[in-house]
Amino acid sequence: MPGTHEATHVVQVSDAPSPRRLLSTEKVYEGRIWDVVSDTFQLQETGDALTRDYIDHPGAVAVLPMNDDGEILLLKQYRHPVGMDLWEIPAGLLDVEGEDFLAGAARELAEEADLAASTWNVLADVFNSPGSSSEAIRIYLARGLTFVPHHERHERTDEEAEIEFHWIKLDDAVASVLAGRLHNPSAVVGILAAAAARADGYAGLRPADAPWPEHPSQR
Numbered sequence: 153m154p155g156t157h158e159a160t161h162v163v164q165v166s167d168a169p170s171p172r173r174l175l176s177t178e179k180v181y182e183g184r185i186w187d188v189v190s191d192t193f194q195l196q197e198t199g200d201a202l203t204r205d206y207i208d209h210p211g212a213v214a215v216l217p218m219n220d221d222g223e224i225l226l227l228k229q230y231r232h233p234v235g236m237d238l239w240e241i242p243a244g245l246l247d248v249e250g251e252d253f254l255a256g257a258a259r260e261l262a263e264e265a266d267l268a269a270s271t272w273n274v275l276a277d278v279f280n281s282p283g284s285s286s287e288a289i290r291i292y293l294a295r296g297l298t299f300v301p302h303h304e305r306h307e308r309t310d311e312e313a314e315i316e317f318h319w320i321k322l323d324d325a326v327a328s329v330l331a332g333r334l335h336n337p338s339a340v341v342g343i344l345a346a347a348a349a350r351a352d353g354y355a356g357l358r359p360a361d362a363p364w365p366e367h368p369s370q371r
Contacts, residue, residue: 167366172194172195175201176192179208186207186209188207189206189208191204206283206285207286209287210245211288212246213243213260214290216294216346217242223319223321224319224346225267226320227264227318228240228318238336243338244264253367257292261294262304267297267298268300269295269296269298270295274293274360275349276290276341276342276345278338289337291338291341293349322347326347
């Protein structure tokens with residue numbers, strides 16, 4: 153492909169830590185779930201001071217449940233900031249002190265979908281909105297599904313009490329993403345990642361316990 157960005161050799165692109173000199177940090181808002189902080193820093197030692205406000209977030213996990221027929225489970229849930237019912241995948245905050253990432257994902261799968269899984273892989277790791285939030289999300293693929301016994305099921309309240317379930321073919325979910333019918337970032341990324349990973353029967357996916365150095369607790 154001609155142009156100024158023409159590649160001359162194969163390069164593996166990879167995001168990397170880039171420490172900068174932090175001059176000051178201040179919590180400017182303390183919320184129920186996350187805080188807003190204001191950092192002043194320098195890009196270079198001789199550069200001007202810059203100030204950025206952002207959401208200090210504990211991170212989250214999301215789970216794409218897939219049954220033996222290759223269908224995935226979507227949940228419909230109301231999201232007040234956008235004023236819409238969104239089709240999503242089970243997800244939740246990593247707000248339990250010291251909880252293992254995979255344990256958190258299994259907890260969310262049980263609480264939101266009444267499901268347990270015997271086979272877990274990492275689909276993707278993403279920053280939800282890196283220009284305004286430190287939130288890191290790990291998206292898992294969960295297979296080998298079984299239902300949680302009725303007496304062990306979580307009682308869903310508030311917005312979660314309205315959750316509706318829908319099993320959908322992966323190809324149909326991809327079509328919905330590309331047509332602009334699905335907007336939840338974890339669902340969009342998870343669906344497209346699963347479609348890409350299907351090419352080799354999901355053999356190329358990382359194990360569920362793969363390192364996650366980008367999570368706030370690991371940085």
